[in-house]
C-alpha cells in the first residue's frame with residue numbers, strides 16, 4: 138500500500154510529540170476508530186515500530202519542517218538504546234510501556250509528551266503535580282497509542298515552562314527543547330545517571346548496601362550537580378562531615394559504603410561488547426569523591 142493513510146492532515150505535529158501521539162490525533166480527526174484498530178487496518182503491527190509509523194505518516198503532504206519535528210520527537214530504538222531529540226538514552230532510562238501523563242497538560246493541550254516516558258520523569262514541571270496513570274487505561278499490554286478527548290486544532294503550540302520551579306524535570310525539558318546546549322548526544326543520559334548516583338549518596342546516610350530507590354535521589358542529585366562539579370565537591374565535603382568517618386576507617390569503602398562499588402575509572406579497560414559506554418561525568422564525579430576520601434583519610 139503506497140497511498141495516503143489519511144484523508145485529512147489538518148492537525149500538525151507538536152513540540153515533544155512522538156509519532157504514536159500524532160497518529161492517534163490524525164485518526165481522531167479522520168473517523169471514530171480507535172487508533173489501534175485504524176493502525177491494524179492500514180497494516181501497522183500491534184507492536185509497532187516508530188519507523189513504520191513515521192513512514193506511513195510521511196506519505197502525507199505535510200511540510201518538511203513538520204516532518205523533521207515529528208522525527209525529532211519520535212523515540213527510535215537502535216541496539217537497545219533510545220534516540221530522540223538528538224539525544225541517546227540507555228534502555229533502562231526510557232520505557233515504551235510507561236503509561237503516565239500529566240492530566241493537566243493533556244487537559245490544556247491534548248497530546249502526548251515523549252519525556253513522560255523517561256523513567257526519571259516523575260513530576261510535571263509546569264503544574265508541579267505527580268504524573269498519573271493515563272486517563273484512558275486499557276487492558277492491552279506493551280506499546281500503546283495515546284488517546285484524547287478532543288482534536289486539537291492549534292498549530293503553534295509552545296511548551297510553556299514559564300517560571301516553572303527549577304526542578305530536575307524542568308531541566309530535562311529545557312535541555313531537550315534546546316539541542317544547542319548539548320555537547321554530545323549522550324550528555325543528558327550521562328547527567329541523569331550521575332544525578333541518580335550522586336543523589337542516592339548525598340540524600341542518605343552512609344550505608345553498607347545500596348539504599349532503596351527513592352524518587353528524591355534524582356532531585357537531590359540534580360541540585361548537587363547542576364551548577365558544576367566544583368560545587369558538588371563542596372556538597373560532598375559537607376556530607377563527609379555529617380557522616381564522619383569511624384576511628385578505624387582506612388579505605389574509601391569505610392567512608393562512603395555502597396557507593397565505593399559504583400565509582401568508575403575513566404582509564405579503566407573498556408570493551409564495547411560487554412561494558413556500558415563510559416560516562417565521562419561519572420568518571421569526574423568519581424575522581425572528586427576519591428580525592429576527597431583520600432584527603433579525609435589523611436593520604
Ligand SMILES: [Zn+2]
Nearest residue numbers: 239242261264
Ligand atoms: Zn502538566
